[in-house]
Amino acid sequence: MLTALLLVIRRDLLLSFRRRTDVLGTLVFFIIVCTLFPLGVGPEPEMLRTLAPGVLWVAALLASTLALHRLFGADQADGTLEQMLLSPVPLALIVVGKVVAHWLVSGLPLVLLTPLLALQFGLDGSATTALALSLLIGTPVLSLVGAIGAALTLEVRGGGVLIALLVLPLYAPVLIFGAGAASSAVATGEVAAAPGVFGAQADANFLLLAGLLAAAAALAPWATASALRISLE
Amino acid sequence: MQISLTNHSPRTIHWLRYAAPQAFVPLADRLIPWLFSVAALLVIAGLYIGLLRAPTDFQQGDAYRIIFIHVPAAWLSMVIYVVMAFWSGVGLVLNTRLSAMMASALAPTGALFTFLALLTGALWGKPTWGAWWVWDARLTSELILLFLYIGFMALQAAIADPRRADRAGAVVALVGVVNVPVIYFSVQWWNTLHQGSSVSLRSAPTMATLMLQGMLIMTLALWAYAAGAVLQRLRAIVLERERHADWVQHYLGARV
Secondary structure (H helix, E strand, O other): OHHHHHHHHHHHHHHHHHOHHHHHHHHHHHHHHHHHHHHHHOOOHHHHHHHHHHHHHHHHHHHHHHHHHHOOHHHHHOOHHHHHHHOOOOHHHHHHHHHHHHHHHHOHHHHHHHHHHHHHOOOOHHHHHHHHHHHHHHHHHHHHHHHHHHHHOOOOOOHHHHHHHHHOHHHHHHHHHHHHHHHHHHHHHHHOOOOOOOOHHHHHHHHHHHHHHHHHHHHHHHHHHHHHHHHHO | OOOOOOOOOOHHHHHHHHHOHHHHHHHHHHHHHHHHHHHHHHHHHHHHHHHHHOOOEOOOEHHHHHHHHHHHHHHHHHHHHHHHHHHHHHHHHHOOHHHHHHHHHHHHHHHHHHHHHHHHHHHHHHHHHOOOOOOOHHHHHHHHHHHHHHHHHHHHHHOOOHHHHHHHHHHHHHHHHHHHHHHHHHHHHHHHHHOOOOOOHHHOOOOOHHHHHHHHHHHHHHHHHHHHHHHHHHHHHHHHHOOOOHHHHHHHHHHO
């Protein structure tokens, strides 16, 4: 079972590595969206510091939605997905493998890029750590929940827009807790010496975000597996 | 046109026969006029009490009278989503055709009431709060509920094969209903964590009896309307899906 999981992850990572432009495209999209915000709202450092967590989070949401169609699209086109449905390994496990691989190439790079963008938005050290940490916990939830949408919209007319329509409302709690954790940390940084790691409010948000991750990890693969069965029956 | 079904089943599961489309459609034909008449009568009674008899609120003036539409619509918008998810679940588990069609018939009515609740809320908010829209927890979660309805309908509309559309929609509805409480509480905490809400629906004064009566009557009226509209839509969906079946031909032939 575990070997099957590792094989799926390894295979998907290898495929993404062979198609590097897709991965880079998501990343550049993330950077561009973040760059557009200062152009839109003005360069005042104080305002940008307040906006930064929300901006980075919304940009991460959009970038992750944009990458979702790659999750099952290619496998479905060349028939691999049908073979996966027929295999004796539980489909939910294969889904977990694919989601992990997808997160490694579309979520993790965003987390790694966060310090650079946080620097541009003028965040200090602890706020940057909090923001990167919130994205580290939150982006896997996006991949897990997004997988349900990706599975449902396989081979559907106007699938790209439809995924966004289905998945973005479901992302609302992740955005609230993720951006909430980071922006409370930004606010606490100015007060300094608040209780907890990043301040009590930020810690509460982090715990809720981790709770969402646990719930999504437990439930989303099953929903995705049944959605795949429906789409390919 | 009498549809004869074998009637040897015990009385206890008699009602299950209406799960069959050919038994459902005549039932809907009988129920729909009743539901719409009840809705019309109750709307007249409720609006009479609400708009003419109920006392003017000492704080909000006459602007509060929009609650006679707003509150029932908001309740229904949430109830319908849960009912939709329930029938989706039934359809997915038991593989009954009518349940899935019921879910698709419910969605537009639910979306309509969600929109109505948002619209009347905005109309009430302007004179009372001084703003058309505030990012209050309830408003925001109601807006997200509207997006969920739209997503459900858009997905069903985009899939050509009706069976696949039914089941894909069912998954979306179930995922949505798991998320609705999460969304509601997250939005509420988001609002309270950021800043204390300067306006709260909870601080409304306790209601006069006439106001409460008007609101309850209007709630029943909208429920009756919703049931009638959903059955009407369900009847149309059933007849369209089963148009090649013999019983539909007989049924439509008998009605002409």
